[in-house]
Amino acid sequence: MDIEFVREQFPALKRDFIFMDNAGGSQVLGKVIERISGYLVHHNVQLGASYKVSVEAGEKLKYATSKISQLLNASRPEEVVIGSSTTLLLRILSLSISKQWTKGDEVIVTDTDHEANVSPWMDLKKKGIEVKVWKVNPETLELELDDLRKLLNNRTKLVAVSHASNVLGTINPIKKIAEEVHNAGALICVDGVAYAPHRKVDVKELDADFYTFSWYKTYGPHLAVMYGKYDLLLKLDSLNHYFIGKEEVPYKLQPGNFNFELTYSTLGIIEYYNEIYRRHFNPKKDEDFQTRLTKTFGLIASHEEKLASILLDYLNEIPEIRIIGIPEAAAGRRVPTISFVHSNLKSDEIVERVDGHRIGIRFGDFYAKKLIQALNLEEKNGVVRVSLVHYNTQKEVRKLISIFKGIF
Ligand SMILES: Cc1ncc(COP(=O)(O)O)c(C=O)c1O
Known part of the structure; x- marks a missing residue:
């Protein structure tokens, strides 16, 4: 991947600072x-009037x-x-x-998700809805399908799960x-926030009923999107004014409307993906948008895998370090959001010692509180x-490793 071209697209990357808290928020195109x-x-006017602007x-x-619908x-x-935000969309x-x-x-x-896809469902207990928890296997750190099968039954209405964990x-x-x-007659609601910055999202291929992610983690502004299958959205009750009908999809779920300038700006992300494609491949006339996107994200995935492997190879060699997640870089199994703990040092102690080196990394539970509790990592x-993304470089990862070497 032409990393110089990629980095030129992000004005903030001209600064002398290494951004590695990208799962918290990425830089903007x-x-x-x-x-x-x-x-x-x-065009900063109210919509729906008859005048030209x-x-x-x-x-x-x-x-x-x-174009967003095409992207998904x-x-x-x-x-x-x-x-x-994704938090608000899932609450809605x-x-x-x-x-x-x-x-x-x-x-x-699940007990691996960010609370955004947990609390809105947990809170339905007050209405008499039963909430079951699909628990992570503490050995493999994975959600096992067998465990899900045991929880599903003919009263299950919906399963809320993330596409990728923002910690693991x-x-x-x-x-x-x-x-x-x-098969169990239920619906699936996917939190794609930690996945969408790294891989192509294809809601048809996934057969997701609802799918959300946040643009500020995919190189855009503080705004989020939720996909829903049309017939399902149509059936939902309106949360908008009484005169906004049930058939007014998606407006009935956007009370107060959405932010116009930020929504418009997401076109810049889609154009960027197209440009990566044009820069690296020989554009063929008959190649459709989805094929181009697949190629773009193929490049991103292999660059990210390389970055992850450099960091994981180093961390895996240190006996005091435990990777909280899959210890391999395999792009099909994980995104380059890499979490770990040290047997003798607390997580905040490590991060504080990195802070002075103009590198942004982070410690904590990242609102995946139930996961941190389940793994006994609160202490x-x-x-x-x-958390790396495709604009990070091998040099940056090596710089971080050199700082880690002075700490553990
Ligand atoms: C996996 C995941 N889901 C949901 C959210 C919440 O997104 P938002 O800030 O748009 O509400 C985050 C934010 O960090 C996240 O990492």
Whole structure:
């Protein structure tokens, strides 16, 4: 991958600082920044009016949501729900969908997920919904399909699970999980926040019923998106004003509307993926967008695997270190979000000693509190997490290792 080209696209990367807390938030593309200011300068009006600028603004946002739907490989733009954060979108979904559930209905959550895909479902207990927990195998640090099968039954309404854990970095086999869930007559709601910055999201291929992620972790602004299958969204109760009908998908789930300039700016991300493709491959006329995207993310995945292998090879050699996740770099099994603990040092002690070197890494539970509890890592103050993305370099990873060498 042409790393110089990639880094040039991110104005913040010109600074003398190494960003390795990308699972917390990635740096923003110049193309995104340009579109935010362009929209505000030229089209900052209320939508839906008959005057020229309002009509143009409406067309621009319609275009942006149609491109987002293409990015996700959704069937139609109405399947794209925009919101300020994944946390809010999942809360909206739980409030809306549960209006049609009754006492004794069941939901399954995991103990590896970020709370964004746990609390909205847990809170339904107050309504008499039973919430079951699909627990991580503490030995393999994986969610086992057999354990899920034991929890599913004919009262299960929905299974909430993440595509990748923001602590373990492990990729869950969503397609297989969706098959099990659908066989049981339930729906699957996927948190793709820790996955989407690294791999292509294809909601059709996954057969996900609902799928969310946050743009600020995929090189864009503080905004999020939730995909929902059209017929399912149509059935949901509206959370908008009484005069916004049930058929008004997705507006009924976007009370107060979405942020226009930020939504428009996501076009910059899609264009960036296209540019990576054009830069590295010989564009063929008959190659469709999905094929191009697959190639782009293939490049990203192999670059990330290389970065992860450098760090993991080093960490795996240190007897005091335990990787919290899969200890191999294999791009098909994990993303380069790498967490570990040290037997003699607390996680905050390690991070504090890195802070002075102009490198951003982080310690804690990362709101995956139930996972940190399940693994008894609270007394370590959680894990040390180094979260890499494709704009990180081998040199940066080696610099971090040289600093680690002075600590343990
Ligand atoms: C896996 C995962 N899910 C959900 C969230 C919440 O996303 P948002 O900040 O958009 O609510 C995060 C944020 O860190 C996350 O890492």
